[in-house]
Amino acid sequence: MCVLQETHYFMVTLSVYDDMGNNRSVGKRLTSLIAMALNLEDAVFEKVGSLDKPYAFLRLLHYPGEVGDSDEVVYGASAHSDYGMVTLLATDAVCREEHKQPRIWEDVRHIKGAFIINLGDLMERWTNCLFRSTLHRVMPTGKERYSMALFLDPNPDCIVECLKSCCSDSSPPRFPPIRSGDHLRERINAAYSSSS
Numbered sequence: 398m399c400v401l402q403e404t405h406y407f408m409v410t411l412s413v414y415d416d417m418g419n420n421r422s423v424g425k426r427l428t429s430l431i432a433m434a435l436n437l438e439d440a441v442f443e444k445v446g447s448l449d450k451p452y453a454f455l456r457l458l459h460y461p462g463e464v465g466d467s468d469e470v471v472y473g474a475s476a477h478s479d480y481g482m483v484t485l486l487a488t489d490a491v492c493r494e495e496h497k498q499p500r501i502w503e504d505v506r507h508i509k510g511a512f513i514i515n516l517g518d519l520m521e522r523w524t525n526c527l528f529r530s531t532l533h534r535v536m537p538t539g540k541e542r543y544s545m546a547l548f549l550d551p552n553p554d555c556i557v558e559c560l561k562s563c564c565s566d567s568s569p570p571r572f573p574p575i576r577s578g579d580h581l582r583e584r585i586n587a588a589y590s591s592s593s
């Protein structure tokens with residue numbers, strides 16, 4: 398069974414995608430939960446413009462099942478963090494997505510009907526690393542994998558800088574302010590230049 402055959406799941410993902418660009422209630426809810434977890438005002442991410450004309454991208458992924466017979470490990474997706482604010486990921490139960498906890502890689506358990514939420518680099522910058530962007534990778538298991546990744550990013554003109562409540566004299570901002578579009582371009586350029 399693959400996620401794309403589960404019409405209901407597919408429709409839910411598309412309606413979340415639609416919501417990201419239109420009334421943005423999913424984005425508001427997610428960012429307010431992140432704010433609450435940090436003991437911040439619910440609307441803090443809205444107030445810094447994270448949801449003003451945000452960009453949402455949907456990526457449909459299919460990983461072939463074959464595992465090469467060489468000794469070299471071939472990743473479904475090599476270790477990376479997502480570049481933007483938050484990612485919602487719908488997958489089938491087939492392969493392993495792993496998240497790096499402080500030292501070890503841990504399998505992400507599949508829960509039917511649930512999304513995996515990855516925090517992206519811009520969330521790390523806003524929170525001054527109180528919330529880290531999740532390093533993750535997909536390991537092949539010899540079975541096909543399908544997933545749908547929905548990336549929610551701020552508008553390219555949004556200036557992302559450490560939230561006032563996440564820095565202090567003893568914990569100064571670790572990153573300078575950056576235009577979201579410049580950050581995304583830098584990360585994309587770095588990824589393509591290192592893979593060529």
Ligand SMILES: O=C(O)CCC(=O)C(=O)O
Pocket residue numbers: 456458474479486488494533535543544546
């Ligand atoms: O397919 C997956 O589970 C992960 C996809 C992913 O990490 C990405 O597209 O950034």
Ligand SMILES: [Fe+2]
Pocket residue numbers: 477478479533
């Ligand atoms: Fe990713």
